[in-house]
Amino acid sequence: MAGNGRHVAAMVRSHAAGDDANFYSVALQVAAREAKAGHHVLANDIKKAVDASREQKTVREITMLAQPRGELADLVQATYPDVRLRELVAPTDLVSQIKRVLAEQRQRSNLLEHGFTPAHRLLLEGPPGTGKTMTAAVLATELAVPMFTVRLDSLLSKFMGETASKLRLVFDAVAGRRGVYLFDEFDALGADRSGNDVGEARRILNSFLMFLEETSSESLVCAATNHRSILDRALFRRFDAVLTYSLPDARQATIVMKARLGTLARNTSMAGLGQYTSGLSHAELVKAAESAAKAVLMRGEKQVDRDDLIIALSSRRQASFD
Structure with a gap:
């Protein structure tokens, strides 16, 4: 128990000082100690947490470095x-x-x-x-x-x-x-x-x-x-x-809408919607899919049907061509 207490104290000091390298080092020492004690699941969880934290920190650092000054x-x-x-x-x-x-x-x-x-x-x-x-x-x-x-x-x-x-x-x-x-x-x-x-x-x-x-x-x-x-x-x-770049054809339009709708369109037939998708850009198709999805969710349902898409697409077409 005393050993664990020293490790915790060391981790707190490292965190307060902003010393991430030492913090991770102590955490891995704790993982090694737990592994020796036969607590392999806990040791593995600690190692995974350290790895995930390091990856997130790397992304944050890269993003910060990218910011123009x-x-x-x-x-x-x-x-x-x-x-x-x-x-x-x-x-x-x-x-x-x-x-x-x-x-x-x-x-x-x-x-x-x-x-x-x-x-x-x-x-x-x-x-x-x-x-x-x-x-x-x-x-x-x-x-x-x-x-x-x-x-x-x-x-x-x-x-x-x-x-x-x-x-x-x-x-x-x-x-x-x-x-x-x-x-x-x-x-x-x-x-x-x-x-x-x-x-x-x-x-x-x-x-x-x-x-x-x-x-x-x-x-x-x-x-x-x-x-x-x-x-x-x-x-x-x-x-x-x-x-x-060009406006999507009917096949591409279907792919765009399905990708945005996800599971909401799992069993939805989109065959023959070309007359409604024609002339719409990828961005407009995404907006139409989002509109149909929100209408369905607000009705308390979990499946977008063909009529939902036709209404949303017709609205986008009217807005785009007016």
Whole structure:
């Protein structure tokens, strides 16, 4: 008993001092003592608790390290997403492109050693709500790096006149901190500025192109746009790959809704719903599924039926096309 008391006292002191390493060490000593006493279940529980705590602490530390500081904190938002590639509902060719980018990043040392640069500058284009931001999150998750989101619309309006210098700060971070950097609503910066070559907008775009050209392959730069047609043509040759997104077909729409509904749609037939899902994005389908689910749960039921989905989808279509 005296031995256990000393261990408890040591753990309390370690916790108070913020000495996690010593805290875990003492906890493992307790586990070893219990194992010797024949209390194997308790010893195993202690070891599992230590391992789980260490893993959680590592994730917290990584997330904290990812948070931008100083001027950069006003320009980008850092997150540490947990979205796997298998969760992205997209055409086979698009998924193959993403897999290729991931494979090249994982083999970047090998490619660089032979004089080849892995793909790291991506243009994501397509209608709103079709998976562009989710793709950036997938890349960050699969590569176990932070995701940094740059909102160019606010950057341009808040720092107009000094945007080029602020962009340099962002690209300095790209070079110094491995991650996935998402330039959201990219058309705010990349729209064709024909006839405005001497203006501030042209200088900003030229600065972006120069910074993009110089980026290290350690990080991925993703530019997302809903309006490819208005982008300056000079942009396209600066990206290693252009990933094109589209509205889901009937099969993909079913997968999206089933994934969001989970067990609520276990026995629900979704055949022939194409006329109701047509024209809706992935994000709108998720919203429709959520609406149907909430209606069912508030009725005290646990099964979404076909009529629930038709009502929710029709409402989304009306809102989208009005």
